[in-house]
Amino acid sequence: MNRIIKLIIAASCIFSLIMFPVACGGGDDTAEHKAPVKKAEAKPEVKHEATSVAEKKAKPSPDEAIAMLKAGNARFVDGISNHPNINRARLVQAGKENQGDHAYATVISCSDSRVPVELLFDAGVMDIFVIRVAGNVCDTDEIGSIEYGLCHVNTPVLVVLGHTQCGAVTAVTHAVHGTGHALERNIPPLVDNIEPAVRLAMSKHPDVHGNDIVPHAIEENVWQGIEDLFMASPASREIVTSGKAKVVGAIYDVGTGIVNWLPESKTTDILENVEANPDRAMDAMAGGGHAEEAAGGGH
Numbered sequence: 066m067n068r069i070i071k072l073i074i075a076a077s078c079i080f081s082l083i084m085f086p087v088a089c090g091g092g093d094d095t096a097e098h099k100a101p102v103k104k105a106e107a108k109p110e111v112k113h114e115a116t117s118v119a120e121k122k123a124k125p126s127p128d129e130a131i132a133m134l135k136a137g138n139a140r141f142v143d144g145i146s147n148h149p150n151i152n153r154a155r156l157v158q159a160g161k162e163n164q165g166d167h168a169y170a171t172v173i174s175c176s177d178s179r180v181p182v183e184l185l186f187d188a189g190v191m192d193i194f195v196i197r198v199a200g201n202v203c204d205t206d207e208i209g210s211i212e213y214g215l216c217h218v219n220t221p222v223l224v225v226l227g228h229t230q231c232g233a234v235t236a237v238t239h240a241v242h243g244t245g246h247a248l249e250r251n252i253p254p255l256v257d258n259i260e261p262a263v264r265l266a267m268s269k270h271p272d273v274h275g276n277d278i279v280p281h282a283i284e285e286n287v288w289q290g291i292e293d294l295f296m297a298s299p300a301s302r303e304i305v306t307s308g309k310a311k312v313v314g315a316i317y318d319v320g321t322g323i324v325n326w327l328p329e330s331k332t333t334d335i336l337e338n339v340e341a342n343p344d345r346a347m348d349a350m351a352g353g354g355h356a357e358e359a360a361g362g363g364h
């Protein structure tokens with residue numbers, strides 16, 4: 066009987082060798098099945114990894130990223146947008162790759178429908194990490210989102226983007242002037258970050274009255290957002306101080322499409338003032354130990 070079994074095994078092995086030359090060699094069936102394929106694809110795989118590393122290294126510097134945003138806005142204003150990175154291939158890429166290897170800017174802007182962030186920078190999918198909130202205020206949730214953008218999506222620039230005719234800033238200005246109207250219950254805690262900006266604009270421009278103060282308040286609100294960010298986010302301060310990223314202020318003109326860039330030196334001044342302020346937050350990391358999970362870059 067044993068002989069017959071051995072014969073059957075031998076015969077089936079020979080059959081297998083003829084039909085599936087790899088499978089009957091003993092050892093790990095699955096691994097050997099894949100072996101020839103692996104060998105055949107060995108070179109392209111290595112090449113692909115090398116390309117990914119190169120792409121990571123090729124991420125723009127802060128100044129290069131700002132230049133890309135400026136160039137994109139210029140195309141948008143001139144009506145010659147390229148509409149890059151919005152085709153099917155980009156979607157497939159977005160589904161497979163880490164946005165942290167591609168996105169070159171974090172932008173916080175107002176929710177106003179006249180401020181379409183990707184369009185006005187002529188950018189596409191996986192290009193800009195966007196936070197939109199009425200009045201482009203930097204409160205806890207927005208600052209947390211900015212920390213994602215700078216520390217996990219690794220964007221080399223953050224733009225705090227105000228805009229002309231901002232309704233949120235106008236509403237706060239009216240409230241400060243005592244000419245405001247009743248607000249829905251969740252709006253006051255949203256726009257309270259804007260009030261110091263309006264008051265500062267009024268104190269800097271005592272001769273400017275009524276709605277004429279709004280454009281000044283809009284600019285002060287951008288600076289207020291940057292100050293609030295630095296006060297609450299040691300991680301953002303560190304990333305800017307180390308030169309890995311820049312924080313810049315800008316104001317979008319809803320009537321022309323032009324982004325007016327505010328002086329970068331003012332951001333440096335704000336950061337210096339915050340570093341000297343004993344009330345600034347000091348612990349960069351949250352407790353709870355979810356850092357690994359958060360580092361995935363999928364947010």
Ligand SMILES: [Zn+2]
Pocket residue numbers: 175176177199200201228230231232233234
């Ligand atoms: Zn607005």
